[in-house]
Amino acid sequence: MTIPPVTSRSLLVAVLAFTAPRMIFAAEPSKPSGPGATAQPAKAAEPAAAAKPAPMTARIEAPLFSPLFARMPIARIDDQVVPLADLQEALASTHGERSAGAATAPDFKVVLQRIIDSRLLIMEAREMGLDELPELKEQLAVFKDVTLRETLQQQVTKDVKPDALEVERVYKESVRRWKVRSLLFQKEEDAAAVKPALAGGKSFVELAKQLVAEKKADGSGEPEVLPPDQILPAVAAALQPLHKGEVTAPLKLQNGFAILYVEDLVYPDDPAKRAEAEAASIDRQGGQILIAFRKELDRKYVKIDEALLRKIDFDAPKPGFAVLVKDKRPIARIAGEAPITVSDLANAVGEKFFHGVEKPQQEKRVDKLKRPRLDGLIYKRVFTKEARVRKLDQSEEYLRAVADQENSLVFGTFVQRVLVPDVSIKDADLRAYYDGHRDEFTAAPLYRLDQLAFPDMKGAQRAAERLARGTDFKWLKANAEGQLAPAQRALDFEGQLLSAKGLPEDLAGALASAQVGDYRMHQGPRGQGYVVLVVSRTDPQVQPYEEARKDIQKKLFGQALNRAVTDWAAKLRAAHDIETFITRIGN
Template sequence: MTIPHDMPRSLLLAVLVAFAAPQVASAAEPAKPDAAPKAADPSPASKPATTAPEPMAARIEAPLFSPLFAQTPVARIDDQVVRLAELQEALAATHDERKAGAATSPDFKAVLQRLIDSRLLIMEAREMGLDELPELKEQLAVFKDVTLRETLQQQLTKDVKPDALEVERVYKESVRRWKVRSLLFRQEEDAAAVKPALAGGKGFAELAKQLIAEKKAEGTGEPEVLPPDQTLPAVAAALKPLQKGEATTPLKLQNGFAVLYVEDIVYPSDPAKRAEAEKASVDRQSGQLLTAFRKELDRKYVKIDEALLRKIDFDAPKPGFAVLVKDKRPIVRIAGEAPITVGDLANAVGEKFFHGVEKPQQEKRVDKLKRPRLDGLIYKRVFTKEARVRKLDQSEEYLRAVEDQENSMVFGTFVQRVLVPDVSLKDEDLRAYYDGHRDEFTSAPLYRLEQVAFADMKGAQRAAERLARGTDFKWLKANAEGQLPPAQRALDFEGQLLSAKGLPEDLAGALGSAQVGDYRLHQGPRGQGYVVLVVSRTEPQVQPYAEARPDIQKKLFGQALNRAVTDWAAKLRAAHEIETFITRIGN
């Protein structure tokens, strides 16, 4: 039974896992049948014949993503096991990769097969001694220290909760929407007269009807809630400081001057935005907690030689940066740990300047870094030390993270040193792929468009009928009534070179047969109606082989490397004892 690709991880799926009970010693090898059956001994002293018992088996039903069963073995390779947690992670990763439209769900057997294959290659790499390479050990040591510090920080901040008042303030700021009435004026002085009229006691709705009737303004004057992701930056900035009952000063837009009146301010529900506000609150409080804890660790462990620190000048020509890099004088003593030396600090400062320190020294930019760089060195030392004092380096979570990282590094080293050198691609193979997959290297059409926008499709259809009777598009755009002002349009195609891939799917399909001068109707968000004119069209272009070659090479190389991994694993299977315990995933 396959897992639906839209399955939530929290769903408990039954995992049926069969375990072989410990076998008797004689069952280690299958018994060989005798050539002929032996006659039973009829004497009373003879003992009845006995046979080795069949291995017992237990069948366990376990929730797939339950931490209680994370360490349950699902496969065995010699004396090593593949844990259910590893299969969980691999299935989850495959599930995430397929969210974008895969038609089938991942087959757990194939995923488990890949886990076993990778483990076989890791075992082979260790046999070759690749895990003993100095560069790999150095990288792993860095990972261990970083993971220890992160584990300590997580332990310190695990109980931090969002501040309710802070969350509410940040959340409301992020979801705030303005319910506005808007008008578009051709003359700035007409737009500027709106605020004095409102101050004199006139209502905006009444004023809007009057100005539209007098042909001084365009628009419906009807209220609309503006979504922030579809609001022009200048409009959003003008609305931000306003309260209910206030209007903007005239805003210069492409087609005139807009005035927006805030009828109300609303705060729609947005769980994602609330989650972001909660995370920001937790992050801020966690930062404060860690800063205070760092000060406590400094008092507990650290003693800085301030006199020596002031004396050192990394910008000074003497004794010179190269000399300071080798300086073994302790500049910071940490209880129970090796000191931080002048040389350690010099190396940390020098890492900032990839092209050397000579020019930065002349510009007096090197010595400025000694305090922040020293602070970073102290942070790493004291947090790593405290994590070990708390024995976090002995925790199951930490040890598993280190094991997983080491396996990943060993696997990557095996691939790079053993498999990659044997993978080669011929130019004729690349050319054959290019010739057989021309669609992959053909661009979408490019358009320049103009539009006339209305509040609904009825207005757009009436405009299209007038165009069909011969009305000029530009004249229509300049004179048609009921058009949406720019601030209220959900879509704006003008002034841009647009790929068909970036257009709404139904519009791109409608434009597929359109030539320059043709127009198409389109229904946009919130029921808005658009008449879209094709001003220019660039036909699809085929990418030349020389340009496409690097992408083809990368793709085919990846496929060849995957085959090499599979082939190597197939050879190794014969040399190892492999057993799988999981039988199926399903309800």
């Protein structure tokens, strides 16, 4: 388990109190008090019953996520301790990140109670012998091998650093934005003439003004930065290879042919994208290191019987696949380990074909798998062997991972075998939940919309005023000046059947009262103004009970199972000696 280092920033502190015996001192003689009081001879001390030692507490303040205190006990169940590491991991998982700000004081007691409840159920499961079930042991053995190999891979690649040049290249490709000027043409030949005209020395700005004046093109010609996730796929594909000063070929769109001129390339700061680029660089380099490491292990440990491998034909009718599955001849020897046999390889190949090998043999699809499958078997053997040679199976990280997985398997088996059989949901409960939660089963309205799109709300306002005076929407869309070209729109509703849940929240609210033929104004991203027309509308539909029943049953079953876990844990708490030491979490 990786625990973040302690930083100098304000840290959440776990306060733990531990008890210890307090020293007992002999009582002093009574002293006279009051005016004129005289001392009296002390009487001989009479034997007294031995007082029960009172506990002494030690108060410790520790940074909550410090690895130095990971093993500090925070609770005890009989003779088992719950270390702070369990709470660290649970809080980090609950809040989605391992940081000082990931946990807050109010929730740690609930989380700790869940940890203790889980421990109690696991202890009960072990008392029942569930941890000795063969299927559980088999799952754990697989986990051990996989985790051991992964631990070795992590050790081999732990020093890999991102390549700065590679990161910069990948990062720029991912965040690149195009600052473009665009024009929309009705005739493809007019659009196609733009590129030769630019090659002749004209600037795009001058050419755009000329073409708009000649009524050959529409568009403001103003530059706009286009993010790739907010433009049509065809437009993004056309812009992808372009550099500053280049222009696209004519792009066929719904309303004509568009031309986009790249005025500049913009690379905004995006820490998340840079982190992705760094991770990709580490993954690529780590992959190369592992390939080289694998070759080194093969040279160190492996000897393949190439003659036997060539001789074996899993597609041949003789000796037959059933015979080869039992063939114990070694086909690859691993130093110090049992060899990989023809039988091992045949079984690995056969796993690919769930319905048998007869038909795949006829299609000559079986034998071609022998080398890839042998490679996989060798990988598992040599990585597992090298990990044990390095004693990684004795490392604290590995042992904790195995212990956690075993506890998880034991807990899951207890739930499935002991709790689930007693959980039942009546149909009346399902029906009652459905009747009491109709909102959950009511689909949002569906709309088919059309739109007028402008660079700002002033253009949308002017269009709405013309519509209010009786101008036809389609005519206005075909003739209104200043509309955004499709490639420039941040939102595009045309021709799509849209759920109200998928619309911007304020637009969905505005459309709630709109009927077919009504329009609403909407301000979109980057200040763009839209007039949105309702072409068709489907009112909210309630999902029938028969369709919703399965989802309701799943939800209520989960709730009932959680209650069963809580009830069992409560009974077990009464039967065990439980003590908690952590008292609070705070800054």
